[in-house]
Amino acid sequence: MKRTGCAVVGGGPAGMMLGLLLARAGVQVTVLEKHGDFLRDFRGDTVHASTVRLIDELGLGEGFRNLPQSRLTRVAFPIPGAGLVTLGDFTSLKPPYNYIAMMPQWDFLNFLATEAAREPSFTLLMEHEATALIYDGGTVAGVRYRTRRGSQGGSGPGGEGADGELYADLVVATDGRHSVLRRAAGLQPKEYPVPFDTWWFKLLRHASEKGAVAGIVPAFRGSEAMIALFRDDYYQMGYLGPKGSDTRIRAEGVERFRERVAALRPDLADRVDAIRTLDDLHWLDVRLDRLRRWYVDGLLCIGDAAHAMSPAGGVGINLAIQDAVAAADRLAPVLLRGRAQVKDLAAVQRRRRLPTVVLQTVQRIMHRAVFVPLFAGRMTGPPPVLLFFVRHAPVVRRLLPRLIAFGPRPEHAPAFARATKLDPMTSPTDTAVDAAAARARLLELIKELAVVRGKVILSSGAEADYYIDLRRITLHHEASKLVGQVMLSLVDDAGIDFECAGGLTMGADPVGTAVMHAAVDAGRTVDAFVVRKAQKSYGMGRQVEGPSVDGRNVLVLEDTSTTGGSALTAVEGVRKAGGNVVAVAVIVDRDTGAKEKIEAETGVPYLFAFGKDELGLS
Ligand SMILES: Cc1cc2nc3c(=O)[nH]c(=O)nc-3n(C[C@H](O)[C@H](O)[C@H](O)COP(=O)(O)OP(=O)(O)OC[C@H]3O[C@@H](n4cnc5c(N)ncnc54)[C@H](O)[C@@H]3O)c2cc1C
The missing domain is CATH 3.40.50.2020 (Rossmann fold)
Structure with a gap:
């Protein structure tokens, strides 16, 4: 029977950070990821200031800064007639945490995986898809998984995928918005309406444009919006349209979609032919939901598995990482002794619920104030009341960049995970669990x-x-x-x-x-x-x-x-x-x-x- 201290299901930002931190505490931790690598395109790219600070506290700052990245120093909206209006100027924050790093998420996840692999108690199982929970009485005691053909961890006799079981003192679901494990545990999230979906695609980036602009550039027109993320040699484009319009967009055909893109970003019209067919368009069903209870005995959900985040404000990755830090801080000392009790899992939810509610409320306000009017064709930029406050209320100008860059209740690295480690069994964090x-x-x-x-x-x-x-x-x-x-x-x-x-x-x-x-x-x-x-x-x-x-x-x-x-x-x-x-x-x-x-x-x-x-x- 395979056994581990903590089985973390899902190698996204929450799962990889939790794996790294628990391993640094000496907890036997196994992360299962269903894909064969982290090279999935069309993921969020933002590494917020609070995460950069966390990376420094973990002693990983140098390696992190060596990764290819650009720096987002402000968030601005183009307003017709007024040019770019800055909503958040991160340079007003205290250096060195006065920017948001933009880097492909696969680089960031590979980096965390490499650092975690240095810890003897860490195991990463790629191409291991969790399919069900194992129960012992009423308590979750592990996960069932299926491996892909020929993957590590054993394939079937004919080289085909195989089923397996992993028992654990605790299972943590970090398997994202469509979490299989939370469903298996009977946990039902409360859903909030989201007015839009996102369609991701790539556009070429000319050599002369290399490094020209850092960050996200949004564009608004009629009932559509689009964001462009700058990659090494291409643009990652996100087309935002009304929810439920995927069938219509596809029925209209590729030429019509190219026209939409060209109209939204005339400066990129010369390369819309790069969208060869509508198969190049990846539809992302945007969700906003939250579990009332993030745990059952033996299972804890964190990150998007506990609270799916909309892309509005680009805060989901950071929030998932902060959840992981709070979970590791509270659970590592407990797991070193044995099973985590329900009260330990409840302590993690208590710590992280408030920042989640605050950020989801802000996202819902953004949906109502920006996206609903936008898709009704009533607006071509942020609402005037927001702009008024941003321009004329110094406290809003000061707080907004801080809220975006750090979020409410930012977490610090637990002492046992820092560059100079303390023993989690005896360190002061034990008494502060x-x-x-x-x-x-x-x-x-x-x-x-x-x-x-x-x-x-x-x-x-x-x-x-x-x-x-x-x-x-x-x-x-x-x-x-x-x-x-x-x-x-x-x-x-x-x-x-x-x-x-x-x-x-x-x-x-x-x-x-x-x-x-x-x-x-x-x-x-x-x-x-x-x-x-x-x-x-x-x-x-x-x-x-x-x-x-x-x-x-x-x-x-x-x-x-x-x-x-x-x-x-x-x-x-x-x-x-x-x-x-x-x-x-x-x-x-x-x-x-x-x-x-x-x-x-x-x-x-x-x-x-x-x-x-x-x-x-x-
Ligand atoms: C369109 C869109 C754009 C976004 N852009 C941004 C952005 O720019 N910045 C930002 O901060 N946030 C953004 N977000 C939100 C952000 O992507 C999420 O909040 C964040 O990724 C959550 O991290 P996570 O680790 O909880 O889950 P995920 O990142 O979803 O990771 C889950 C992992 O679990 C794996 N997995 C799933 N099921 C299983 C299984 N059964 N077994 C094993 N593995 C499994 C998946 O392969 C994946 O690797 C965006 C969201 C959307 C929808």
Whole structure:
């Protein structure tokens, strides 16, 4: 009987990344891919900034940058009469993660496969198509597969394909939008209507055009749109037409299709003869759906198998990879010990559901605002309201490139998978396997140790029925570490990057050091700092102590806030010292208006880990 720790079905972006990460943790992992190579054309090509950062964290940056690629530095739409209007300018992001890499997906998947193959516990079985699940009682215990003729892993007696079985502690379905395994498990996605389909084809690229333009160029006309991706020696073209029109397009014949292409891109009209027959046209049924539950006992679905993404915004590959990182982070330590429990699988869904919902909602809005009017022949570009915000609202101009390049809740490489590896059984990520568990324990401790009931006068002068003494938490032998983990994941979940953490002495001091240690445990570089209540009049006359915050992204912390005064003093001190404050975060918010005041006066988000309702104080 063949057996592995984790059977990953599908060698797309989600499956290959998961295979690499689990193998780096030492988990026995087997990836089954039904095709014989990754050389399938007409796949998405985008490698987003958060994935480039992940590749660097894995120590693979040099090899990745050696792959043929171009850089997309902005997303723009051609507007009649207004030229190209930029929707997202990635150069406004912090280098070196201020672009989207465009590379053929097969190069990227080959690269991941090569790196994974260096790990002794990794196996890749090409031409192995999973056909069914194996059950042991009510639990998924493995997969049945069929090999192609003559492929590795055994062919039948006459050289024909053969059936086989692979047992595993966990099966992960990364088999894409038409997932066989999720269907076999009885998991039914909720479908959202998509107004268009895509037809992919190739057009020649003249030598003189080589390297001329990087990225995606969309074109709109009447009720049609088209995008062009730049390949080494050809253009990969995607024709976007109303859903359900494949039969009509084919009935109209190849000449009519050539005319459509020439009308949409007159600059490419000289080469439309390259579309010889309509067999050169590959129809892609675009879907947008999401599973309510991503798992059953023994099986987890991630990537498009859990949530098929539309090409709108080109975020599906990145999201699939982020799912893989979150899954590896939570499941590697568990799989090294044995089977993953349902609660472990639920933790992965909990972590990844929110970013999926956010991005799918944005895609649905794009469908309604751009594609529905387009296919009704009412629009030839992005809606005016979007353009207005992009042009006139600085916050939209700042947030849009960040949302596209990093997505909500970007993931970082688990410590065990980084260039300098830590043992997942003993590394700090083990205790952080379930951030929810850390949060739940911290809440217990706050309720038990820090909440003091009775009439008290607060430092702000206000009177209250209770007092929360968070020093009893931030200086507590067990709670201090939890404070670091909880605050770090609070800020990570908000998609905010920072390099320094601290605040006004002394409430913020232990919070800053706890966050610093949690970040360092996760393999990141974060310094702490202390803001004095007033600038020193002696020595170097500094108000902000510790490694310099000048020119760095700073997270201002506080244990709790009533009027917001301490945090505001800290923000002012940091800004005077040249720091770029990116957020204010507190452990407990007392719902006394601090959030509104701080956000209004500083212009940065105010985050809190616990509200007073959660502490039973409302
Ligand atoms: C037209 C179109 C264009 C897109 N363009 C972009 C883009 O530019 N950028 C972007 O980020 N996203 C894009 N997307 C979305 C993106 O392609 C997906 O979200 C992403 O590829 C999902 O990755 P995945 O690993 O979950 O699944 P997939 O990439 O679908 O990979 C699934 C893998 O599983 C294999 N497989 C399937 N069934 C089995 C089986 N039974 N046994 C074994 N192996 C199996 C498949 O061969 C495949 O290799 C686009 C989507 C569409 C429809």
